[in-house]
Amino acid sequence: MSNYHLNYLEELEAESIYIFREVAAQFERPALLFSGGKDSITLVHLAKKAFAPGKIPFPLVHIDTGHNFPEALTFRDWLANEVNATLTVRKVEDTIKQRSLTEPKGKFPSRNWLQTYTLLDTIEEFKFDCCIGGARRDEEKARAKERIFSVRDEFGQWNPKLQRPELWNIYNGRIHKGENVRVFPISNWTELDIWNYIRKENIGLPSIYFSHEREVIEHEGQLVAMSEYVQPSADDIITTKKVRYRTVGDMTCTAAVESTASTLDEVINEIISTKISERGETRIDDRVTEAAMEDRKKNGYF
Amino acid sequence: MDLLRFITAGSVDDGKSTLIGRLLYDSKNILIDQLEALEKSTKNRTDGSVDLALLTDGLRAEREQGITIDVAYRYFTTPKRKFIIADAPGHVQYTRNMITGASNANLIIILVDARQGVVEQTRRHSIIASLLKIPHVVVAINKMDLVEYLEDVYNNIVIDYANVAKQLGLKDVIYIPISALNGDNIVDKSTAIDWYMGKPLLELLEEVEIDNDINLTDARFQVQLVIRPQTDDLHDYRGYAGKVISGIYKKGDKVTVLPAGIETTISKLEVGGEEVEEVFAPQSVVIQLADDIDISRGDAITKVDNQPQVNNELEVLLCWLDDKPLVPGNKYYLQHNSRLVRAVVKQIDYKLDVNSLDQQPVEGNVKLNEVVKATIKTAAPLVFDNYEKISANGSGILVDETSNSTVAAVLFK
Numbered sequence: 001m002s003n004y005h006l007n008y009l010e011e012l013e014a015e016s017i018y019i020f021r022e023v024a025a026q027f028e029r030p031a032l033l034f035s036g037g038k039d040s041i042t043l044v045h046l047a048k049k050a051f052a053p054g055k056i057p058f059p060l061v062h063i064d065t066g067h068n069f070p071e072a073l074t075f076r077d078w079l080a081n082e083v084n085a086t087l088t089v090r091k092v093e094d095t096i097k098q099r100s101l102t103e104p105k106g107k108f109p110s111r112n113w114l115q116t117y118t119l120l121d122t123i124e125e126f127k128f129d130c131c132i133g134g135a136r137r138d139e140e141k142a143r144a145k146e147r148i149f150s151v152r153d154e155f156g157q158w159n160p161k162l163q164r165p166e167l168w169n170i171y172n173g174r175i176h177k178g179e180n181v182r183v184f185p186i187s188n189w190t191e192l193d194i195w196n197y198i199r200k201e202n203i204g205l206p207s208i209y210f211s212h213e214r215e216v217i218e219h220e221g222q223l224v225a226m227s228e229y230v231q232p233s234a235d236d237i238i239t240t241k242k243v244r245y246r247t248v249g250d251m252t253c254t255a256a257v258e259s260t261a262s263t264l265d266e267v268i269n270e271i272i273s274t275k276i277s278e279r280g281e282t283r284i285d286d287r288v289t290e291a292a293m294e295d296r297k298k299n300g301y302f
Numbered sequence: 303m304d305l306l307r308f309i310t311a312g313s314v315d316d317g318k319s320t321l322i323g324r325l326l327y328d329s330k331n332i333l334i335d336q337l338e339a340l341e342k343s344t345k346n347r348t349d350g351s352v353d354l355a356l357l358t359d360g361l362r363a364e365r366e367q368g369i370t371i372d373v374a375y376r377y378f379t380t381p382k383r384k385f386i387i388a389d390a391p392g393h394v395q396y397t398r399n400m401i402t403g404a405s406n407a408n409l410i411i412i413l414v415d416a417r418q419g420v421v422e423q424t425r426r427h428s429i430i431a432s433l434l435k436i437p438h439v440v441v442a443i444n445k446m447d448l449v450e451y452l453e454d455v456y457n458n459i460v461i462d463y464a465n466v467a468k469q470l471g472l473k474d475v476i477y478i479p480i481s482a483l484n485g486d487n488i489v490d491k492s493t494a495i496d497w498y499m500g501k502p503l504l505e506l507l508e509e510v511e512i513d514n515d516i517n518l519t520d521a522r523f524q525v526q527l528v529i530r531p532q533t534d535d536l537h538d539y540r541g542y543a544g545k546v547i548s549g550i551y552k553k554g555d556k557v558t559v560l561p562a563g564i565e566t567t568i569s570k571l572e573v574g575g576e577e578v579e580e581v582f583a584p585q586s587v588v589i590q591l592a593d594d595i596d597i598s599r600g601d602a603i604t605k606v607d608n609q610p611q612v613n614n615e616l617e618v619l620l621c622w623l624d625d626k627p628l629v630p631g632n633k634y635y636l637q638h639n640s641r642l643v644r645a646v647v648k649q650i651d652y653k654l655d656v657n658s659l660d661q662q663p664v665e666g667n668v669k670l671n672e673v674v675k676a677t678i679k680t681a682a683p684l685v686f687d688n689y690e691k692i693s694a695n696g697s698g699i700l701v702d703e704t705s706n707s708t709v710a711a712v713l714f715k
């Protein structure tokens with residue numbers, strides 16, 4: 001094997017950086033949608049490398065559901081400051097008031113669906129023509145079908161039957177006024193690739209990705225953290241367990257994993273030996289129907 | 303560990319999705335909950351088996367119709383390699399989606415139904431493989447279980463396909479008899495096909511040599527964007543960010559900036575903000591030059607002693623991918639990596655018959671999925687290579703000015 005050889009992580013990194021640079025060059029007002037999870041933290045790291053020694057030429061935008069883990073918010077603010085990026089936060093809470101939307105009810109009232117409204121309003125407010133997201137194709141079947149440059153119409157809708165051919169590494173970001181493009185630079189990364197890259201690059205993560213003690217209740221075999229947003233029923237038993245998070249979303253729809261893994265090596269070992277997918281293990285809301293993600297994307301969701 | 307990208311192709315129902323499902327399943331890359339979902343959605347099947355194709359058919363319409371409409375990407379890893387699979391649709395009308403998946407592949411698995419042999423879609427996909435110069439071709443003769451695993455059936459198909467391969471100039475084609483449904487010769491060697499002396503499919507995929515797929519001889523680089531921080535400490539910094547398309551660049555190399563034709567020297571190379579002595583394909587890098595030259599997005603930096611073609615009139619092969627036909631004389635945008643120029647299709651010389659590869663006269667407009675030889679004139683010169691020499695610098699797309707759709711794949715002659 002020659003010295004001029006990239007291993008798979010280096011190849012994925014090179015591809016992602018190339019995509020970031022295409023975004024910066026092709027769009028007038030791009031934004032990076034930052035959720036606070038490991039995927040968007042990895043995105044920020046890649047963006048930093050793509051434009052070094054310059055700064056990241058677009059803002060980080062957080063659509064704040066109001067149901068976040070406080071640790072993730074602290075980390076978000078720290079990271080934006082660290083990379084010297086503009087951070088724009090728009091709150092689902094405000095959209096609910098302005099548009100008098102109905103809050104979902106129940107034990108775990110997820111605002112996941114309502115996020116789309118805030119996202120579309122934010123795109124409109126700032127006239128973003130491109131939103132960069134950290135979705136990966138290995139996460140879910142509908143995502144496995146989406147292009148890296150995914151054109152959305154004026155309503156933010158994805159039309160899976162009208163996707164542009166995407167040939168070689170040539171990305172066509174031309175759009176009409178009012179449309180926008182969702183770009184997914186880490187489409188081809190798997191969960192394990194992300195973790196291995198985080199270890200290789202020594203990327204910092206919010207503390208909840210590592211083992212810690214937390215009050216949880218059990219719901220259909222999943223552990224949900226107690227918080228002000230969760231409404232336990234009378235027969236729920238609240239226990240304290242050693243847990244970590246495999247993904248970080250809303251407190252109402254992200255489940256914890258019982259774990260004592262407190263270092264990256266330990267976390268990666270656990271993920272290698274797990275028998276359940278990331279979504280299956282940690283998302284409480286996604287198990288509803290097989291087409292849940294496709295339907296949401298068609299409505300403007302990421 | 304390296305990365306192999308491959309695509310499964312072949313006619314509808316030849317077993318592409320099943321094969322991928324089987325590869326993932328037998329190499330233990332399917333997790334419990336995904337399997338449960340699969341079993342649930344297969345419940346209403348009469349024979350009680352799980353339908354492995356449902357692992358990749360991710361759209362509602364696909365599951366409803368039991369067909370693959372668009373490419374799905376799947377990922378799996380063995381101790382030897384990481385794989386990215388593109389599961390492509392077989393229908394003629396979705397050929398453009400198949401080309402999407404094929405354009406990045408190191409390897410193509412062309413499935414043939416043992417009962418049907420080589421059919422029109424086998425040829426069409428083989429032609430695409432040959433046009434796109436996919437470096438490695440595996441022909442998997444599937445559904446061997448339905449022909450009693452007979453060696454004769456296999457041999458006859460191999461002879462048939464060898465003719466196609468010869469006609470298309472496909473070299474080093476590997477043949478393998480399989481049953482995707484039963485798992486014969488997928489991960490483990492089949493006992494039912496004891497007459498086959500070769501390796502099972504997964505082993506082939508793990509061992510195929512892909513180091514030479516990247517051209518490290520002819521150095522090509524195109525500027526994606528100019529990095530100018532304009533801060534106090536980096537006041538005069540001017541770096542050209544882009545991907546090394548092919549070849550190797552070293553600090554001190556004498557280079558020519560094209561199409562302007564100005565010579566200068568590489569003064570500094572960076573990867574991810576760190577200075578390095580040399581860079582190579584397919585790294586994303588930043589190049590700094592000794593002289594202050596006016597360079598912008600789409601310009602090329604090449605070595606003085608190894609030059610690409612520079613021209614505003616191009617001989618090309620066009621694969622037409624849009625429902626709207628190509629009207630000769632119409633204007634489009636031509637995008638060649640990051641370079642975007644206006645272009646007009648001046649002349650269409652002939653059409654390639656996808657069955658015989660014969661050159662045929664074109665009557666009227668060029669329609670979806672047709673492949674034609676054409677002459678394109680661009681508003682500004684392009685810096686390019688023959689696709690067969692450096693595919694990454696020899697390809698482009700046509701974009702419709704009015705719909706913004708990607709309407710054609712362009713291969714430079």
Ligand SMILES: Nc1nc2c(ncn2[C@@H]2O[C@H](COP(=O)(O)OP(=O)(O)O)[C@@H](O)[C@H]2O)c(=O)[nH]1
Binds near residue numbers: 318321355445
């Ligand atoms: N008997 C048999 N049936 C197969 C085999 N491979 C696939 N099939 C069946 O052929 C049909 C089409 O398979 P599918 O994977 O959807 O084909 P695709 O259109 O190429 O993706 C399904 O009913 C499969 O179960 C095989 O090796 N043997």
Ligand SMILES: [Mg+2]
Binds near residue numbers: 320391
């Ligand atoms: Mg299929």
